[in-house]
C-alpha cells in the first residue's frame with residue numbers, strides 16, 4: 279500500500295495492540311458515521327447527541343479513567359490520536375469529547391479516593407463534563423474571576439456567572455473555579471469544586487450562535503446561591519490556581535490535536551481537489567506556484583505533528599515540566615490549522631467559498647483554536663517570558 283509522508287509519520291507512533299484496535303474503531307466510526315453527519319450539524323447547530331451516543335457505545339470516556347473507577351486507561355498518545363481522528367471528521371464532536379477529558383483530568387489527578395469513587399462512574403457511563411473557568415470580565419486573565427465560594431457548614435454556596443462554557447448546557451459534571459470568600463488575596467483564593475447537574479440555582483442563561491463548532495454547546499451559566507457539598511471541593515480552599523495551571527498543561531496538547539485534525543482534513547481535501555481540477559489544460563497541482571505552497575504547508579504540518587508526538591511522549595514518560603512545550607504546540611498547531619484551512623479554501627477557488635465543499639466549514643471551525651485555552655497572544659507571551667533571566 280502506498281504511504282505518504284503523513285502515513286509514515288503516524289506509523290512511527292508506538293501504540294499497544296489494544297490501543298491500535300481502539301484507534302481503528304474510532305477511525306471507522308469517524309469516517310463512516312460522524313463525518314457524514316458533520317455538514318448537517320453545522321447547518322442546524324443542533325447538539326450531536328447521536329455522535330455522543332456512538333462515542334459512548336465504544337466506551338471512549340473509559341480510556342482516560344483509571345481501572346479502579348471502572349475505566350480502561352490508555353496512553354496520552356492514544357487519547358490525542360482519538361481527538362485528532364474525531365476532530366478531523368467533525369470538529370464540534372471532537373471538542374465535545376475532548377472537553378470531557380479537560381474537565382475530568384483534574385478530578386483524577388487531585389481528587390480524593392471518595393470523590394473519585396463517587397463521581398468518576400458518571401463519566402464511565404457516558405456522562406458529559408464542562409471545564410468552567412471563563413467569566414464575562416475574566417477571560418485571558420482568569421485570575422480576575424469573581425465567582426464566590428462561601429463555606430456554610432457541610433455546603434459551599436456558589437454565586438457568580440460563567441461564560442463560553444463548552445458542554446455547558448448538557449454537562450453532568452462541572453469542574454467549577456471560583457474564589458474562597460474567607461481568603462482575601464485574589465489569586466490565593468482561587469478554589470475548585472465539582473458541581474453536579476441539577477444543583478438548584480445552576481441555570482443555563484444562553485447558548486452562543488457561533489462562527490464555527492456550531493454543533494458544540496457554548497453556554498453562559500448563572501450560579502445563583504447553588505449549594506454544593508463541601509465534599510466536592512478539590513484539594514483545599516486556595517488550591518485552585520495550582521490545579522488550573524496543571525490541568526491546562528494537559529488540555530493544551532489536546533487542543534492542538536483538535537486543530538491538527540481540522541488541518542489534516544483541509545490538507546487532504548485540497549490535495550484531492552487540485553489533483554482533479556484542471557485549468558489551462560493542466561491539473562492545478564502541476565503549476566509550480568501551487569507546488570511551492572503545498573510544500574510549505576506539508577512541511578509545516580509534518581513538523582507540527584512530530585512535535586505533537588514529542589509532547590505525548592513527554593507526558594506518557596511522566597514529565598512534570600512541559601508547559602512551554604504544550605504552549606508551543608497549541609500555538610503552532612492552531613496557527614497552522616487557520617493557515618491550512620484558509621489556503622485550502624483558496625486552492626478550491628470560488629468553490630471553496632461555497633458550502634458544497636467542506637473546506638468552507640473547516641476554515642470557520644479552525645478559528646476558535648487560536649482563541650481558546652489561552653489566546654495565541656497569551657501563549658506567545660508565556661513562551662517568550664520563559665527565556666527571561668530571573
Ligand SMILES: Cc1cc2nc3c(=O)[nH]c(=O)nc-3n(C[C@H](O)[C@H](O)[C@H](O)COP(=O)(O)OP(=O)(O)OC[C@H]3O[C@@H](n4cnc5c(N)ncnc54)[C@H](O)[C@@H]3O)c2cc1C
Nearest residue numbers: 409410411412417418442443444496649650651652653655
Ligand atoms: C467557542 C468557545 C468555547 C470556549 N470554551 C470554554 C470552556 O469550555 N471553558 C472556559 O472556561 N472557557 C471557554 N472559552 C473561553 C475562552 O477560553 C476565552 O474566550 C479566551 O480565554 C479569551 O478570553 P476573552 O474571550 O475574554 O478575550 P480577552 O481576554 O478579552 O481578549 C481579547 C483580545 O485581547 C488579547 N489580550 C488579552 N490579554 C492580553 C495580553 N496580556 N497581551 C496581549 N494580548 C492580550 C487577546 O489575545 C484577545 O485577542 C471558550 C470560548 C469560546 C469562544
